[in-house]
Amino acid sequence: MAIVETRDLKRHFDKVLAVDGVNIATEEGEFVVLLGPSGSGKSTLLRMIAGLEHPTAGDILIDGQRVNHLPPRARKISMVFQSYALYPHMTAYKNIGFPLKAEGLDTATRDKKIRWAAGLLGISHLLDRKPRQLSGGERQRVALARALVRDPAVFLLDEPLSNLDAKLRAMARDELKQFQREIGTTTIYVTHDQVEAMGMGDRVAVLYNGKLRQFGTPHELYEDPADTFVATFLGSPPMNIIERDGRLVGFRPEDFLPKVVWEDKEDLVTYDFHVTRTEYLGADQYIYGIVNTDVGETKIVSRMPSMVTVPIEAGSQYDFAVQGHHQVYFDKQSGKRIEYEKV
Amino acid sequence: MAITYDRNTQIEQQSLLDNERVLGSVMLLPAIVYIVALVGLPFFLAIGYSLSDITVGDPSLDFVGFSTFRAVINDGTFQRSLLNTFVFTVVSQLIVIIAANMLALALNKNFRGKWLIRFLLLLPWATPIALGTIGWLWVLDSVFSPIDWLLTQANILGPGGAFGPSAHAYWLGKPTLAMISVITVHVWRLIPLATVILMAGLTAIPQDIRDAVAVDGVGFWREFFEVTLPLLTPIMAVATLFGVIFTFTDMAVVFVLTRGGPVSSTQVLSSWAYFKGIEGGNLAQGAAIALFLLPVLVAVVIAMLRLARRSEVL
Amino acid sequence: MKQSKILRPGLSRRQFLQSVGGLAALLALPRETVFRRPTRQLSGTLRILQWSHFVPRYDEWFDEFAVAWGNEVGVEVIVDHVGLTDLVPRTVAEINAGEGHDLIEHIAPVPQFEPSVISLNDLNAEAVNRFGDRVGLSTRASFNPVTDNFHSYCHGWVPDVGDYRKSLWAEVGKEDGPATWQDLIDFGAPIRDDLGVQMGIGMSNEIDSNMAARALIWSFGGSVQDEDANVTINSPETVAAVAFMKELFEKAMTPEVFSWQAASNNQLLIAGQASYILNSISAYRSAQQVNPEVADDIFFTPALTGPDGIGLASEHVIYNYIVPTHAENPDAAMEFLLHLTENYDQAVFNSELYNFPSYFSTTPDLLEGENWVGDDPFGSNPPDKLAVLGTAEEWSTVVGHPGPANAAVGEVFATFILPEMMAKAARGDLTPEEAVAEAEERIIPIFEKWRDEGLI
Ligand SMILES: Nc1ncnc2c1ncn2[C@@H]1O[C@H](COP(=O)(O)OP(=O)(O)OP(=O)(O)O)[C@@H](O)[C@H]1O
């Protein structure tokens, strides 16, 4: 049974359709990431699940129960906010214990739970401090501990790592994922960072303009993007899309290499690649250039592993190729994925 | 060497302009002059007056020691004024804080016609105090009071009423009612300011914190007392600080409403200082009476600033 | 009010005759302005700070009158008006600053300013010289016998009459209104209890209550001080007066008298809600405008008499001009005061008979011949209802009676000791004896303090 399910969920803000008919169902213990650019409706969707925002239409189910009418506290969820939303006048100890107090637990039980959660997150020594005496990472853990003590059916996290610096974020990402595996609680995690999404999510829901564009494993999204938006949103650099034979053809930069590299591979599609610029990035080299398509010249890029030592000069022309089965096709009008058909 | 020397002078010149202490003093100067002129000077003048035999007609200062203070303190009306000043301030501020909290919470919600309510709420503050108090004079009039009329309609006053048979309460004609009236006008006057300040304080509480409270499943009262109120404390201290200073030093309300009556029951330090010192011509005693405002004001200001700093949490 | 509507404020006799030409009205008008050559050489500017008169036409007349005099004698006259409550503080401020107006008009005795004002002994002597006798209360309001000094110049005063509602008093069988204080109880009680209209003698922190308390005490034979400024408040007479007030309150009044403002008794009378008040005729004049029916029912009594037949009332207002020592043009100030007095019938007329002169010779039409009080030029019905004012000098005195209106009396007045004494007894907080004793306790240090200052 799905832990969290949304059915045709919609939310208007005046004229804006922030969430537009989203259907998502998570499975027990799953780590689901809501991914999308800024303003795509991720937070709104998450807040509706939490009960902080009322849906304009549609249903929300938690544990199979329709919870539209329930206030947040009755939904068996806990939430971690982007700002952590710690109570600034309370110590970490009190912050963590606050939801327990609301549940009416006695002091001893509360203390046990607080210490357990703090231990789990390695912040036992910080319990007497107030939020302003904590670093960003420590605050994040206190916020997690506060979410954890309630023993919720679902964790909802809205960009909890975005306030950390890059290095700390990478570490925290690992820890968080690890931690979620251990406790096994269903988690919905909002981010606009595709690396986070791909790295952490069991499944990723890609949102754009309030619509769910695709919901699948990172692998599915990467290899089998449902439309040009998903195709270009994931991957760095994004998928090349060119127009040919009346449809859009997409292929990943890493699949687009000098023809010589492919040696005698079959099923090659060859492009006349006019290189304009190269970028050396250590492990990879990005090669920017132009190919001729139905609509004239189109800029695309190749990501060539540094192991490949074929010399490439800006300003020169080379034969680059991609294997046919690495190419995906989209409808020219809708941008939706189509199967290749010989015209 | 010449070059080094040059550089040094350059640095020195620069540092004179950039030196924070110099710059700070220069920037502070107007404020200091202002405080000295507006607070310090009158303060020392008042001390000088109170130790002399000055009258309104004889501005020469002949030192007479503390006899003026003795005369002032021995007077029953002064004692009553001192007490009243505290009672009016404390009671009205308590009511203001409670009422302003409730109003601010209510007005922070979204509802139709909110701007109108906010506008109406702000009116008392926009009204000059003497003018507003004259309005109250009518509301509390012994004969024409609309409150009396309402109470009579409600069968509370008037023949057969619970507080009858008189159809009038004589709001300003009985000591307890007059005190209540004075406090009411102070409350009426200061609620807008306090509410606006608290509303600003409420808006300053991040939405995330409110959401966290909702998710943590905390009820209204616990949210109010354990989250909202502590977060509002610093700004509430500011509101109270203003309120205390306004009420403690105000003489307009008493002057217009009761002139201290009936029988001194609503006299306060500032109005008593005025009647005694200016109208009565006894400037020395007037100054001595007014000086009793000072230690309390200083103490209140220090206490409030401390409080504000201690609970500065965000 | 018919006539006064025809008469524009400040209208001169000639203009009036030109515009109306009525002979009947001729008798009712003041004389034309008399200019007398100043004995001193005048120049410069004269700044006058003037009380905003109850009667607006008075201010209009005064401003024109003062400027016209200035033009005649070559002085630029500037007149500023301030309200009642601002007079004293404004004066205090100017004296402290050592600059301001040359001439300040107060409406109560202001002996407290004596050290900071110039002596007006010569001016007062010259006035008597020119205009004859000055009424006694004016002297007592402006002269300090201890320093032998006129600290102010008193040009006029305002009687404090009793205003009663004839219809109400007729109903209880006393058509001509009260004559004694006892009448207030005997007839005021049934008026309150049967007709639902109360008596209006205030006991609050304001001027009318202060006046009423003094009138009552004097009429009972008591006083705050004697001729030599010894405190005499604690006497059986004062106690009897206080006891009387208590009884009057219980039988004929309601607690609202503790809440009164200066204007309360006026409002009440105008609204037809008071059977008797002690006030100037200003309350009646307002009633004429606002509620003519009530005005026609308002009649007047002289000061009420006490058990021994004494009947005294305090002046309601007494005008005292001071010339501060910082004045830059004292000569012009003094010449102007003489000019004002010379033409005082215009002042009386333009105040609608509110002002009474200190020198009756200046205003013969007020009391003599076809006199104004006997035939009110301002539309009384019947026209002779102000005739009572004709005897006002006999039953009027000044705060401080029987002594001078000195600074101690002023402070006692300003700190509401007498109304509070009355109120404490009336409310039952203290017995009359205790109330009087307590008042004495508060009054004595005030007298001591001013005696130390050498002013009493
Ligand atoms: N309270 C609100 N009132 C009006 N419009 C809102 C409100 N909240 C969100 N929106 C609008 O709804 C749309 C979706 O907002 P939402 O916050 O869900 O985006 P998001 O995907 O979380 O973006 P981000 O990554 O920047 O946080 C945006 O266009 C936003 O402007």
Ligand SMILES: [Mg+2]
């Ligand atoms: Mg968001």
